[in-house]
Amino acid sequence: xxxxxxxxxxxxxxxxxxxxDLYADLVRYFINEELKHFNNKEK
Numbered sequence: 001x002x003x004x005x006x007x008x009x010x011x012x013x014x015x016x017x018x019x020x021d022l023y024a025d026l027v028r029y030f031i032n033e034e035l036k037h038f039n040n041k042e043k
Contacts, residue, residue, distance in 0.1 A: 002027075
């Protein structure tokens with residue numbers, strides 16, 4: 001998925017590495033938020 005976003009960015013004339021890193025950060029952030037929510041429900 002991240003490589004596809006990078007490729008799309010390159011095709012649009014953007015820096016693919018920056019876009020890939022941005023998406024990776026977003027995915028990591030939302031996974032962590034979901035885990036916090038899930039862990040709070042178990043208490």
